Amino acid sequence: MADGRPFYITTPIYYVNARPHLGHAYTTIVADVASRFHAMKGIPTFFLTGTDEHGDKIVRAAQKENLSPRAYVDAISRQFRDLWPELNIGYDRFIRTTDPAHMAVVEKILQRIYDAGDIYYGEYEGLYCFGCERFYTERELVDGKCPDHQTEPETIRESNYFFKMSRYQDWLISHIQENPDFIRPERYKNEVLAFLREPLEDLCISRPKSRLEWGITLPFDDKYVTYVWFDALLNYVSALDYPDGERYRTFWPQAQHIVAKDILKPHGIYWPIMLKAAGIPVYRHLNVHGYWNVDESKMSKSLGNVADPLDLKNVYGLDAFRYFLVREMAFGLDANFSEAALVGRINADLANDLGNLFSRVTAMAHKYFKGVVPECDPEIDREVNLGLVTDAEKAVRVFEEEMERFGFHKAYNAVWELIGRMNKYIDMSAPWELAKKKSSRRQLEAVIYKFLEGLRIVSGLIYPAMPETAVSMQRHLGFDVPENADGPYFDLASLASWGGMAPGTQLPKSTTLFPRIEVKEKETPEEAPPPDPDIPEIKPEISFDAFGAVDLRVATIIKAEAIPRAKKLLKLEVDLGRRRTIVAGIAQHYDPEDLVGKQVIVAANLKPAKIMGTLSNGMLLAAVDKKKTAIATVEGEMKPGTPLR
Ligand code: MSP
Numbered sequence: 335m336a337d338g339r340p341f342y343i344t345t346p347i348y349y350v351n352a353r354p355h356l357g358h359a360y361t362t363i364v365a366d367v368a369s370r371f372h373a374m375k376g377i378p379t380f381f382l383t384g385t386d387e388h389g390d391k392i393v394r395a396a397q398k399e400n401l402s403p404r405a406y407v408d409a410i411s412r413q414f415r416d417l418w419p420e421l422n423i424g425y426d427r428f429i430r431t432t433d434p435a436h437m438a439v440v441e442k443i444l445q446r447i448y449d450a451g452d453i454y455y456g457e458y459e460g461l462y463c464f465g466c467e468r469f470y471t472e473r474e475l476v477d478g479k480c481p482d483h484q485t486e487p488e489t490i491r492e493s494n495y496f497f498k499m500s501r502y503q504d505w506l507i508s509h510i511q512e513n514p515d516f517i518r519p520e521r522y523k524n525e526v527l528a529f530l531r532e533p534l535e536d537l538c539i540s541r542p543k544s545r546l547e548w549g550i551t552l553p554f555d556d557k558y559v560t561y562v563w564f565d566a567l568l569n570y571v572s573a574l575d576y577p578d579g580e581r582y583r584t585f586w587p588q589a590q591h592i593v594a595k596d597i598l599k600p601h602g603i604y605w606p607i608m609l610k611a612a613g614i615p616v617y618r619h620l621n622v623h624g625y626w627n628v629d630e631s632k633m634s635k636s637l638g639n640v641a642d643p644l645d646l647k648n649v650y651g652l653d654a655f656r657y658f659l660v661r662e663m664a665f666g667l668d669a670n671f672s673e674a675a676l677v678g679r680i681n682a683d684l685a686n687d688l689g690n691l692f693s694r695v696t697a698m699a700h701k702y703f704k705g706v707v708p709e710c711d712p713e714i715d716r717e718v719n720l721g722l723v724t725d726a727e728k729a730v731r732v733f734e735e736e737m738e739r740f741g742f743h744k745a746y747n748a749v750w751e752l753i754g755r756m757n758k759y760i761d762m763s764a765p766w767e768l769a770k771k772k773s774s775r776r777q778l779e780a781v782i783y784k785f786l787e788g789l790r791i792v793s794g795l796i797y798p799a800m801p802e803t804a805v806s807m808q809r810h811l812g813f814d815v816p817e818n819a820d821g822p823y824f825d826l827a828s829l830a831s832w833g834g835m836a837p838g839t840q841l842p843k844s845t846t847l848f849p850r851i852e853v854k855e856k857e858t859p860e861e862a863p864p865p866d867p868d869i870p871e872i873k874p875e876i877s878f879d880a881f882g883a884v885d886l887r888v889a890t891i892i893k894a895e896a897i898p899r900a901k902k903l904l905k906l907e908v909d910l911g912r913r914r915t916i917v918a919g920i921a922q923h924y925d926p927e928d929l930v931g932k933q934v935i936v937a938a939n940l941k942p943a944k945i946m947g948t949l950s951n952g953m954l955l956a957a958v959d960k961k962k963t964a965i966a967t968v969e970g971e972m973k974p975g976t977p978l979r
Pocket of ligand 1 (some may be wrong): 346348358361567574593596627
């Protein structure tokens with residue numbers, strides 16, 4: 335419960351080998367929700383996120399894009415950094431593992447652990463998964479394959495540095511047992527303890543520079559860089575200006591990490607042991623959530639079902655999107671994302687329950703009291719005797735307890751229970767009947783006051799998940815929320831005490847909080863125009879990967895000439911980063927001299943083929959029908975060799 339300790343919340347620092355997606359957005363949004371909740375309690379908070387930029391995964395991603403690692407990590411890191419404000423995520427610091435100050439901390443801690451004798455040099459042969467950038471034990475593999483990448487790991491033998499994790503195994507077991515919510519929810523604590531029942535192997539913490547240069551050099555051997563997890567985990571302390579920073583002193587021991595189950599082991603085992611070995615107190619809680627699937631499948635590029643948070647925000651609105659994520663996933667378990675489920679919640683929870691409650695109450699306040707908050711006579715109030723005060727107190731209490739233990743979905747469930755009760759009370763007390771008789775005017779005042787007060791409390795409780803809607807509600811309840819208020823207008827304590835609405839306050843004109851989303855019926859086949867018989871059928875679908883295997887490039891035509899005795903063919907010499915000869919069947923539609931200098935699109939990795947005696951090394955793309963052929967080109971000018979995606 336509330337203990338007034340400062341609150342330090344972190345997300346994983348995300349790898350820059352992929353664009354931000356729904357999964358990253360979830361973790362970062364719940365971190366934001368937790369941080370806003372603690373700010374509402376008046377507690378000093380610090381919210382850290384960032385990007386993880388070293389390691390061979392990143393080098394390979396950069397190579398794929400034809401960029402240097404530096405240029406590549408700068409570009410993708412910026413995408414993450416720029417996305418978060420769009421989702422109203424108010425982090426306090428964005429750390430990058432390529433920040434020199436972070437790198438200096440990593441070196442310092444490596445040296446300290448080395449000096450203490452917990453890092454040794456040895457030979458190692460093991461099964462290495464390049465995707466995960468780590469060695470696997472046979473036991474961890476599923477059918478001989480990496481469980482994450484479904485690929486067989488490669489056997490690698492090399493001399494490396496090792497971290498003596500085994501030395502701290504018993505200490506970690508006792509620490510977890512003595513602090514039962516060190517790792518939560520419980521299922522993940524049990525998973526870590528189960529893992530710790532087997533002897534811990536020492537952790538290989540170096541990579542020879544001959545294999546990987548993009549990393550932090552070991553301070554005690556410049557032929558090696560450090561293993562990416564040893565670098566990444568330390569961001570949580572380097573971001574607080576460890577060891578002497580004021581922030582470190584204030585926030586560190588209170589650290590609460592949020593991660594998904596994929597990175598439980600590094601956070602539940604490596605990290606506390608690293609801290610212990612470095613003489614740094616361990617974090618307070620590791621909060622672990624499950625995985626989002628999309629339309630019942632794992633999100634993956636090849637399935638083409640990677641949900642883009644910005645697209646969803648733009649279509650459905652930011653607060654609706656944030657609310658959905660927070661409410662739909664039981665923190666700790668996997669959840670399924672679908673647009674149908676999102677629309678379902680928007681219509682049921684937001685447009686119906688909350689939106690209707692808000693518009694019914696404010697409309698009645700305008701209709702019966704010209705929008706002036708009425709008095710609530712305590713005598714009459716007792717007589718009216720709605721259970722609303724007790725319900726609201728309960729909602730605030732459960733909300734606070736659940737938010738404290740990262741039960742976000744349960745916290746909001748409690749708020750929606752209150753909303754449901756209020757909607758019921760409106761029907762029960764039937765203010766429209768009270769309004770018919772002069773003699774029940776005082777009752778009407780008491781009832782409407784109560785509903786307005788209930789709305790005030792709801793508007794505060796929704797703030798962490800839906801900051802914009804909360805502010806809008808508060809303004810419509812007559813509170814003067816400043817334009818660029820950085821934080822809630824209500825603190826949690828003011829929500830727990832009944833009676834915050836001031837009688838006599840004039841309410842501004844009401845508004846609709848969440849319009850219903852009309853679900854469009856699918857286009858009926860009768861309405862669609864009949865297919866054109868000249869247009870061929872669309873071929874059977876292929877995977878994203880299959881499409882990606884075709885290497886399409888922009889090419890500039892350098893030379894074009896007819897091929898003797900071949901009426902339809904032209905021999906083209908093109909520049910696509912390198913010179914190529916291509917045979918194209920466009921002679922009846924284009925004069926060779928008109929083609930020189932034109933930019934075209936070429937399938938560059940087709941197996942070369944001899945056509946009428948000339949070797950064609952690639953294929954030019956063109957739109958072809960019975961009468962016409964038009965070559966495909968790019969708009970404006972592009973560098974020859976630029977890939978198409
Ligand atoms: N760089 C490491 C973390 C180092 S922290 C010291 C890493 N990066 S990651 O980009 O792969 O991010 C993993 C995290 O992203 C997960 O732990 C989770 O927070 C989030 N998610 C990525 N995909 C997700 C889902 N499909 N569902 C829920 N969260 C997911 O691991």
